[in-house]
Each structure stands twice: as C-alpha cells, then as structure tokens.
Amino acid sequence: MQDPLKGRRLLLERISDAANTAPDALARIALYIVNDPEAVLTLSIADFAHDARSGSASVIRFCRMLGFSGFREFRIALCSEIERRKAFQLAKRAAPKDVSLSPRVASLATALQDSIVASARAFDDLQICDLAKRVRAARRVEVFGTGPSSICADILATRLIWLGLPVHSSGSASMAHGLARALDPSSVAIGISLLGHNEETKNFLNIARKTGAYTIAISSRASGEVAEAADEVILFSPVGAWRVPGSAMHVPSVVLLTEYLCLCLEEAEALRSDQ
Structure with a gap:
C-alpha cells in the first residue's frame, strides 16, 4: 500500500525544521510539538504556551509563520496529519496479504477517514x-x-x-x-x-x-x-x-x-x- 503522505512536505517536517532555524521562543514551541505532537491536541493555547515555556503571542506568531490564522486552525491541521498517518498504518497492518488494494483507493479512503476524525476533534x-x-x-x-x-x-x-x-x-x-x-x-x-x-x-x-x-x-x-x-x-x-x-x-x-x-x-x- 502506498503511503498517501509520501513525497509531500509534511507539517511535522516543517515544524522540525523550525526547531533548528526559528528564533528561540518559536524554536522552543517547535521542539515541544516535535517531542509530543499529540499532547498539543488536548491543550488550550494558554496551557500549551506554559508547557512550551513561551507566551500565547509567540504561539500565535508560530502558527502564522506556518501559514495558519491562529492556534485553533493549526491544531486542526496537526490533528489531520497525525490521524492520516495513524489511519494509513492501521490499514497497512490490517490489509490481508493476499488482497491487492489499489493505492489510489487506499489514499482517498485514508484521507476521508482522517478528515472526519480531525473534524470531529475540531468541533466545539x-x-x-x-x-x-x-x-x-x-x-x-x-x-x-x-x-x-x-x-x-x-x-x-x-x-x-x-x-x-x-x-x-x-x-x-x-x-x-x-x-x-x-x-x-x-x-x-x-x-x-x-x-x-x-x-x-x-x-x-x-x-x-x-x-x-x-x-x-x-x-x-x-x-x-x-x-x-x-x-x-x-x-x-x-x-x-x-x-x-x-x-x-x-x-x-x-x-x-x-x-x-x-x-x-x-x-x-x-x-x-x-x-
């Protein structure tokens, strides 16, 4: 099964780069996310800023640096990438070895599953x-x-x-x-x-x-x-x-x-x- 994320510039890769190249306050935020990306999904912006030893304003700047309007939109995109990877790995493990699944169908199905899960988490x-x-x-x-x-x-x-x-x-x-x-x-x-x-x-x-x-x-x-x-x-x-x-x-x-x-x-x- 072909990985639907392969060949794309992933959000987590960009965050990892930021941990090495961004100013100190933003680099601390990036490093925190790289070390435990799923933890970010459960935190408010204030709690996240505290845990990352930064400020809420720096978190907003970090999100905008990556092309998002704010923390909530960034968190949805991060959740989407995490769930997409989980869904692919699950489908890869569960697929019977004697059944050939079209990579195109697998990619679309994985993306749809990911989108639904990420949306469910985003709904208030x-x-x-x-x-x-x-x-x-x-x-x-x-x-x-x-x-x-x-x-x-x-x-x-x-x-x-x-x-x-x-x-x-x-x-x-x-x-x-x-x-x-x-x-x-x-x-x-x-x-x-x-x-x-x-x-x-x-x-x-x-x-x-x-x-x-x-x-x-x-x-x-x-x-x-x-x-x-x-x-x-x-x-x-x-x-x-x-x-x-x-x-x-x-x-x-x-x-x-x-x-x-x-x-x-x-x-x-x-x-x-x-x-």
Whole structure:
C-alpha cells in the first residue's frame, strides 16, 4: 500500500525544521510539538504556551509563520496529519496479504477517514449546541453554498426540514441573494465554503448580515472573506492536499456536522418533552 503522505512536505517536517532555524521562543514551541505532537491536541493555547515555556503571542506568531490564522486552525491541521498517518498504518497492518488494494483507493479512503476524525476533534460542543438553539428558535433559516458546497447545503437543509424546521437552500446564487434580503433578526443564514474565499457565499452572508440575521460560516478556514462576513465560523478539517476546484472530499465532514447538529436538536427536544 502506498503511503498517501509520501513525497509531500509534511507539517511535522516543517515544524522540525523550525526547531533548528526559528528564533528561540518559536524554536522552543517547535521542539515541544516535535517531542509530543499529540499532547498539543488536548491543550488550550494558554496551557500549551506554559508547557512550551513561551507566551500565547509567540504561539500565535508560530502558527502564522506556518501559514495558519491562529492556534485553533493549526491544531486542526496537526490533528489531520497525525490521524492520516495513524489511519494509513492501521490499514497497512490490517490489509490481508493476499488482497491487492489499489493505492489510489487506499489514499482517498485514508484521507476521508482522517478528515472526519480531525473534524470531529475540531468541533466545539458548546458552539454546536448554541447553533442548535439558534436554529430551533429561528423564524427562518437560509443555507447556501456553491459547487460541491451546494450539496452540503442541500444535505443540511433537508436534514433540518425533516425535523420540522423552516429551512431553505437554493443552489442559485441570485435566488439565494434575493432570499437573504428578506431575512430579519429572527433569522439565521448559513454559508458553506471549503476554502472560505467564495465570492457568492461571501455576498450571501453580507446581505443576510445587513438584515440583522445571525450569520454562520462553515469552512476549513478561520480567516478569509467568507469567515469575515459571518458572525461566527464553524471549522471542519480539510482533506490533506486535495484542495482542488470541484472536489467533494469535504462533504463527509459536513455530513458529520449535520448529524451532530441534528442530534443536539433531538436531544434538546426530548429534554423539553420530559419536563
């Protein structure tokens, strides 16, 4: 089985280089990560900075040096790389010796598994529960995405509709922009964008925000035009290097988020029924 990470410049390799080349404060951070990368996944930025004998500001600088907007986005990428390696090693050990598995299929399957696990770790339980409350209380919910993200929008909208909620999704940008103008402070607008730079999704959220609607971006990027147009951002993990136009590799992570949100809604409804 071919290693899907082979031949790529890995995040941990870049961190290892930083341990030898970065200024002292940043080198200490890099060395701490190299020595125990999994420990980072469970720490807050304050605890991580303390353990790495550094400061929170230095941690932010280190993350930005590697191309991330902040510690949370860096931690998601690190988790993604760790889980990707674990999944590959597990699949390699478990594969029957007399069965030939296509390296291409193995790479895609490993990447998808990694993305789902990394996204699950990244989701904030309180944030999702708060979104469930907002959606439940909303007079109207509009969901929008383009390309493969429009599939995600349809999945999310359909799932919520079956719970009896007033949710709508339009695959047409002009229609979605028009519907967004009719929202008000009792409404919720959700824009889905893999890389967070989609112009039509950004405009959808900007229009909805001007009406007073609460706006939410679902994206793999905590920074960018779509995130800046929203009141809050729910992050999921991208899938390794498969950031190509038209790729649907992020759909499973959004499906996971959809089911997680609906579980929160169903549990809240059951709790109210018992009272």
